[in-house]
Amino acid sequence: KQEVTQIPAALSVPEGENLVLNCSFTDSAIYNLQWFRQDPGKGLTSLLLIQSSQREQTSGRLNASLDKSSGRSTLYIAASQPGDSATYLCAINAGGTSYGKLTFGQGTILTVHP
Amino acid sequence: GAVVSQHPSRVICKSGTSVKIECRSLDFQATTMFWYRQFPKKSLMLMATSNEGSKATYEQGVEKDKFLINHASLTLSTLTVTSAHPEDSSFYICSARLAGKSNEQFFGPGTRLTVL
Numbered sequence: 323k324q325e326v327t328q329i330p331a332a333l334s335v336p337e338g339e340n341l342v343l344n345c346s347f348t349d350s351a352i353y354n355l356q357w358f359r360q361d362p363g364k365g366l367t368s369l370l371l372i373q374s375s376q377r378e379q380t381s382g383r384l385n386a387s388l389d390k391s392s393g394r395s396t397l398y399i400a401a402s403q404p405g406d407s408a409t410y411l412c413a414i415n416a417g418g419t420s421y422g423k424l425t426f427g428q429g430t431i432l433t434v435h436p
Numbered sequence: 437g438a439v440v441s442q443h444p445s446r447v448i449c450k451s452g453t454s455v456k457i458e459c460r461s462l463d464f465q466a467t468t469m470f471w472y473r474q475f476p477k478k479s480l481m482l483m484a485t486s487n488e489g490s491k492a493t494y495e496q497g498v499e500k501d502k503f504l505i506n507h508a509s510l511t512l513s514t515l516t517v518t519s520a521h522p523e524d525s526s527f528y529i530c531s532a533r534l535a536g537k538s539n540e541q542f543f544g545p546g547t548r549l550t551v552l
Contacts, residue, residue, distance in 0.1 A: 356540070356541065358543070363527075363546075363548070364545055364546065365440075365442070365529050365543045365544050365545040365546045366480075366529065366531075366543035367543075368540060368541070368542060368543070371540050411479065411480070413480075415541075422468055422470065422485065422533050422541070423470070423482055423485065424470070424480075424482065424531075424541065425482075426479040426480045426481075427479060428478070428479045429479055
């Protein structure tokens with residue numbers, strides 16, 4: 323059974339800092355990995371999706387990497403802003419008979435203070 | 437990006453009543469939608485996979501007779517919580533899979549259910 327762990331559980335940084343959020347998973351046989359953002363009481367916003375054959379994806383100030391062999395993904399946020407404050411979730415799509423089913427980590431609560 | 441809506445956003449009901457939550461893909465067709473629930477300060481747990489025109493597939497431990505799912509069209513899936521009880525109070529979120537484009541999933545804004 324796939325298990326997804328995110329470290330740290332919470333992170334507080336001053337505005338302008340570059341930061342890294344970590345996601346690890348136990349089963350490297352994945353189809354793809356997605357990073358999401360969730361604001362309090364809201365749904366999820368997809369940030370980046372990395373296919374199993376890819377090593378990284380970039381969107382603006384965000385860069386996500388994937389190392390399947392070690393079961394790790396990182397989300398890099400450059401020049402953080404207070405508007406980046408949210409919970410960040412990574413999710414694994416195992417593919418195969420579980421295709422489309424996402425297994426989520428518990429999230430990292432990010433606070434960026436001015 | 438693709439947009440998914442949910443209705444209602446919030447609902448408060450009495451114990452024993454049934455509540456229906458709608459999930460719509462607004463600008464794309466979704467043959468597959470997923471229903472999740474999220475408890476406070478917890479991550480999302482998949483409840484069931486909803487396939488258009490066929491029966492939903494439920495995850496282990498989820499009562500199919502309590503959480504009725506109907507996926508009658510390519511843009512609409514509904515979740516009905518039957519005979520709701522306070523322990524069913526939760527945040528329910530649906531997602532829709534955009535087939536053919538990285539198979540990315542797009543999430544609705546969620547429905548906050550409170551059962552008194």
